[in-house]
Amino acid sequence: MPEETLALYSRWWQLETYLRSLIYVELRASHGVDWINHIGQSAMTRQQKDEARSYMATADWEDPLSYLDVGRLFPLLEANWSLVERSLMNKEALMARASELLAIRHRLGHLRRPHPDDLSRLEQTLRDLEKGAFTAFAAYNREYYPGREIADPVVAAWVREEHPTAKRLIKHAQLQYDVVFRLSYTIRPFATAPSDGAAISGGAGLLWRATFHMRGQEVRPSTLWRDSYLDLSARQLLVHMLIDHGTVSFTFPAVDDSKRVADAIGEAFDAVLLSARPYRGLSERELVESPMRSIHLDPRIQINSVWNVVDDTTVPITIFGA
Template identity: 45%
Template sequence: MIAHFERVLRKIMPVGDDSGTEWVDEDWADAESRIAMEEAVRNGMPPRALGVFARWWQLETWLRDLAYVELRARYGREWEGILKAGLGRQAQDLTFGHMVNSSSSNILGYLDYSQLIRVISDHWDLFEKALIHRSAWDGRQEELKRIRHRVGHVRWPHSDDLHRLEQTLRDLEQGAFMAFASYNRRFMPMGTADAVTAGWMNRQHPKAKRLVDHAEERYGTRLILEASRRPWATAQQVDDPAPGLLWHASFTLRSRSVGIFELWREIVARGMDSILVHLVANDQKHVEFTFSAADSGDEISDAIGYALETVLAVSRLSLPEAPDYQQWQSRARSVDFRVISGSGWNIVDDSTLPITNFGAGGGVGRIPAW
């Protein structure tokens, strides 16, 4: 029975691999989860339902992740103002403090699928390049909603549900690559008068003057500040504000390390989490703070200063034995939905080709134009 689940949830070799070999990560699920799935099937759950739910999970969580980044890039910290439909459910959920987890702070997780699709439709210009042609996208929604209803109401899946979902994921491969790769296609703004460039590129911010060289010389911690543009952004100049542009403040620690729980706790204590789009937690020696340039340049410039102070404050010369990469990812993902580790947002770029983002039989073999 376990072998069946491994076939359903296997990881696929990257597109272009000519070995003809498919491989399975032996640690794809913990023992309790394996037993639960095996016993569910043994007691009447159709195995196909597991596959359908897994593919639906990929689809809906991807759309939420995408919506979060694009809405933050467009509206900055005011992004939640257009998602009022989820506020009541989120507030109710948060009253059960013993059940709060890393996704509880994401209001997008409290929208029905139909509400999520409506948000995407109302802001189509932000999603056009990441999805398929609008007429095809709109036409597919009725079938996808039927599948969602069967999943949500625990009904038997239709024999074609899995194939329909996998075809949709294959169709979304190119757009997902563009969304991820544009996040990691970085540039350094020069000669602009915005507060972030002036404050940190030109060292005019008080904390930049005081801490940048000190951090590298005394703590072995280097700050690199870069920007990226979302695929829908048209402006070439870095303005203030600049919707569609993201700032990335990356910290590399040579002789010191940070703990992800300690770092996030300090971020929240300093009130930085409201302006932070992502905390990219690559490993204990490399973390990155992402901000939306739709917010005030002065606020972002101050936040970069707080980020530098926070990294220095929580870093330590020696820590217990560093966790392996999978352990680090697991810890990071358990903190908050804004903490990114082992995700396309911090892995995929123009060089990671060929690639499959969803492992549903599709992929991207060359860089698409956008």
């Protein structure tokens, strides 16, 4: 394969992957479980047709957004501009480039030889997206910790430990597994922060984060993901399962039903403890080189990715390296 073609494909992969992952997170944060009703019927129809070929299923086949035609991606971003504007670039500039960017995509898709300027056009667009991408990722990892006194059902369940699973597992996990639980929330760039003492639950653009600090323990992402506890509510409500060295986190939209979210955190807690095993000192190699970072994992599983690595302290940084 010509080197220029490979470079062009790689740059397009960076661009389209970022745009799809961004609109996914913002729609989930804004609409919760109802997010799929905001991406258009064509993606759902394609997904349903693909179910007939389940023997060829890939890691993305349960993600309706992955079936959205790229030609509809830019209109989807434009229709939800209030959600994504802080994480992209000037609207008029991006939409003006859309036809040129799609022409490049079509050349790649049909194996036509590129224009000499295609690569530079893509790289310039990625450079223009750098600031917005950092805003999107850093906000995802900028955690706030709710006070015990807040009148919020999820806070009552997991900070004041009123949920049955919290009573059963929080102290047990720390004493028997050396696993420490923390509840926090994050605020998407388009959202308004809750006022002091106000509830977090019900807030569009807010995400709950249930984090398990694995002191002396580790989990295999594929094993944890398959745990049947996640099938109750957690998997449906989940935005991401984030795995980093020493921590496992689950993010849920605060706009979803607070009782279901509280229950989902409990289900994730059980799944983590059942999947935990003594740390063997191989996580660095396994996370980078093994199937744990395979294309066969569900896209909601984020392992040492920009969605759980980039924060306010990781500066200077280039997201795309363009």
